[in-house]
Amino acid sequence: MKICLIGSGYVGLVTGACFSDVGHQVICVDNNATKVQQLQAGHIPIYEPGLEALVKKNVAEGRLRFTVSIEDGVDQSQVIFIAVPTPPQPDGSVDLRFIEGVAREIAAVMKSYKIVVDKSTVPVQTGEKVAETISRYNKAKVDFDVVSNPEFLREGSAIGDLMNPDRIVIGVNNERPVAAMKEVYEPFKAPIIVTDINSAELIKHAANSFLALKISYINALSIICEMAGADVEQVADGMGADKRIGRQFLNAGLGYGGSCFPKDLSAFIHIADELGYEFDLLKEVEKINCLQKERFIKKIRETLWILTDKKIGVLGLSFKPNTDDIRSSAAIEVVQALIKEGAKISVYDPKAMAKTREILPNLNYCENPYDVADGSEALIILTEWDEFRSLDIGRIKNLMVNPIILDGRNIFSPKVMESAGFIYKSIGR
Ligand code: NAD
Numbered sequence: 001m002k003i004c005l006i007g008s009g010y011v012g013l014v015t016g017a018c019f020s021d022v023g024h025q026v027i028c029v030d031n032n033a034t035k036v037q038q039l040q041a042g043h044i045p046i047y048e049p050g051l052e053a054l055v056k057k058n059v060a061e062g063r064l065r066f067t068v069s070i071e072d073g074v075d076q077s078q079v080i081f082i083a084v085p086t087p088p089q090p091d092g093s094v095d096l097r098f099i100e101g102v103a104r105e106i107a108a109v110m111k112s113y114k115i116v117v118d119k120s121t122v123p124v125q126t127g128e129k130v131a132e133t134i135s136r137y138n139k140a141k142v143d144f145d146v147v148s149n150p151e152f153l154r155e156g157s158a159i160g161d162l163m164n165p166d167r168i169v170i171g172v173n174n175e176r177p178v179a180a181m182k183e184v185y186e187p188f189k190a191p192i193i194v195t196d197i198n199s200a201e202l203i204k205h206a207a208n209s210f211l212a213l214k215i216s217y218i219n220a221l222s223i224i225c226e227m228a229g230a231d232v233e234q235v236a237d238g239m240g241a242d243k244r245i246g247r248q249f250l251n252a253g254l255g256y257g258g259s260c261f262p263k264d265l266s267a268f269i270h271i272a273d274e275l276g277y278e279f280d281l282l283k284e285v286e287k288i289n290c291l292q293k294e295r296f297i298k299k300i301r302e303t304l305w306i307l308t309d310k311k312i313g314v315l316g317l318s319f320k321p322n323t324d325d326i327r328s329s330a331a332i333e334v335v336q337a338l339i340k341e342g343a344k345i346s347v348y349d350p351k352a353m354a355k356t357r358e359i360l361p362n363l364n365y366c367e368n369p370y371d372v373a374d375g376s377e378a379l380i381i382l383t384e385w386d387e388f389r390s391l392d393i394g395r396i397k398n399l400m401v402n403p404i405i406l407d408g409r410n411i412f413s414p415k416v417m418e419s420a421g422f423i424y425k426s427i428g429r
Contacts, residue, residue: 001184004029004073004080006102008039008066010046010158010259010325011119011151012083017054018162020064022187028066029073039066047324047351050159070102071109079184080106081149082130083119092266093274094123103130107137110144115177117147121204121264123271127171127197145177148197150204155258156322165190171200205271208264209282214249215256216288222252222428223295232428233410252428254296254334254382254408255289257319259327262289292427293330296408297337299425303404304378308342311401313376315369316383316409318352326355331382334408335360338380348372350385373399384409393420 001024005012008030020026030036038045042059044052058064067073074080084098099120106116116134118127131146138144148171153161168190170181178194185192195203218236225232232252240247256262265282272279304310319329326332329352338345339360346364349356353365366372369388373379373396381388389411397403397420405417407426417424 001025001079001180002077003027003184004077005119006030006070006073006080006082006106007084007098007120008035009083009085010048010155011153012081013039013044013046013055014048014051014153014158014162015081015083015119015151016064017051017058018159019184020058021054021163024063024184025076026058026064027073027076028064029068029070030066031068033068036066036068048155048158049322054159070105074106074109074114075111077114079115079117079180081117081119083151086120086122086263086267088263088266091270093270094263094267096122096126096129099126099130100133103133104137107134108139110134110138110142111140113143115145115147115180117149117181118201119149119151121150121208121260121267122148122201123267124198124201124205126201127173145172145174146197147172147177147181148200149181150200152204152207155325156320163188168192169195169200169203171195171197173197205264205268208261209268209285211249212256212261212265212289213282213285215251215261216285218250218252219255219292219427220288222292225252225428230429234429251384251410253292253384253410254330254427255292257328257330257333259319259325262286262328293333293337296406296427297334300338300378300380300406301341303406303423303425307338310343310377311375312338312343312345313372313379313400314338314345314347315349315372315379315381315388316385317347317349317356318383321383321385322351324351324355326352326359329383330408332356332359334380334382335363339363346372346376349383350387352383370395370399375399375401377401378404378406381405381407381409381411384411393417393422397421 003019003024004027005016006029008028016026016028035045082102087095089095127146127148150169168185222232236250239245240250269279269282317331346366348366348369404423410426
């Protein structure tokens with residue numbers, strides 16, 4: 001298939017690379033000329049495991065290329081995927097200007113039948129608006145179909161998620177584009193769920209909100225565990241062993257972050273509100289998520305008392321492991337709160353330091369966790385990178401002024417840490 005991806009970020013670039021790897025002919029378009037130049041020169045602007053090799057291989061084999069020209073992409077392709085940002089507005093609703101802009105641009109250059117697929121996460125009923133916009137701005141009046149194909153990849157394991165998805169959702173309002181969409185996804189050997197467009201759009205917001213709900217549920221339990229003297233990890237194991245519940249997304253900690261969950265949740269609350277339903281359940285999910293960070297900062301204050309001029313070591317900045325993405329990262333929010341209280345912060349993250357430096361240039365960026373620990377009055381763990389799980393704890397202790405660890409991601413066993421001589425505080429246990 002000849003495919004074009006408009007928007008070459010986390011979703012567009014990874015999808016483009018995977019589509020080309022299974023044999024499709026792919027053009028990735030982006031309106032950021034610097035990004036396109038970098039990609040054309042073989043430089044990958046984001047960190048995603050395996051992506052660089054996959055892009056290089058498929059560029060070299062002639063199945064993947066990059067351009068700033070939507071016209072070039074649309075002309076050369078049967079199926080056009082939209083993967084541009086859908087950021088939140090201050091009131092929580094979704095800013096759809098990029099989607100609308102791309103729909104107009106596609107319409108302006110479309111000369112023959114095309115399938116326009118929305119892969120960005122959008123409010124229910126956006127597909128209808130996209131179809132209306134394309135009809136209005138396509139002066140040539142050529143035929144087209146709009147499809148909703150929400151993306152479920154997770155940053156950090158995006159290639160695996162795309163290559164082996166649990167399911168592929170294809171939302172259509174008529175049968176015509178179904179065969180071509182199935183051909184696009186045929187190599188992925190995953191169950192395909194065909195729905196109407198509104199339902200496909202809802203599936204994405206419903207799924208992300210449900211996962212966020214699961215995280216907030218275990219985080220609410222972590223509060224009860226602390227009050228009752230129980231261990232939230234043991235509770236999660238016991239609950240998660242029930243197949244109807246499952247252990248995934250039952251890790252108590254600082255809560256969810258990233259570019260998707262926070263914005264998708266507030267979008268869904270806003271969408272429901274506009275449709276006439278007050279989604280109080282999800283409002284509570286958001287409240288618990290904020291509370292976890294507040295509770296953790298309070299714990300740091302209770303342990304260290306005055307934070308002004310205290311040297312605090314921070315491990316982890318990305319919103320989750322295996323990514324350099326710091327958008328809506330709980331770690332960044334905690335660091336910002338500590339800076340506000342006058343703490344002197346040394347940090348280390350395996351991949352997210354360059355991006356953090358752009359917004360917080362005055363932190364002491366270290367080359368490894370041991371440099372962070374050196375001279376610190378406390379060590380704070382904010383992202384659960386595997387690298388931190390295998391630290392030489394004895395060495396860390398010897399480097400610190402006080403052997404205090406506050407673990408916002410529960411990566412260590414309290415028993416082990418206490419017997420190693422640490423004052424160790426974590427979440428819900
Ligand atoms: P991103 O910011 O990483 O990438 C978006 C890209 O689109 C950028 O490179 C930007 O330059 C480009 N762009 C913006 N306007 C454009 C235009 N008019 N023409 C061409 N390119 C344009 O965003 P992302 O994380 O890839 O997310 C894209 C969409 O996918 C969002 O709706 C998001 O909610 C959804 N999504 C993201 C993830 C994820 O894990 N990141 C997962 C599933 C769904």
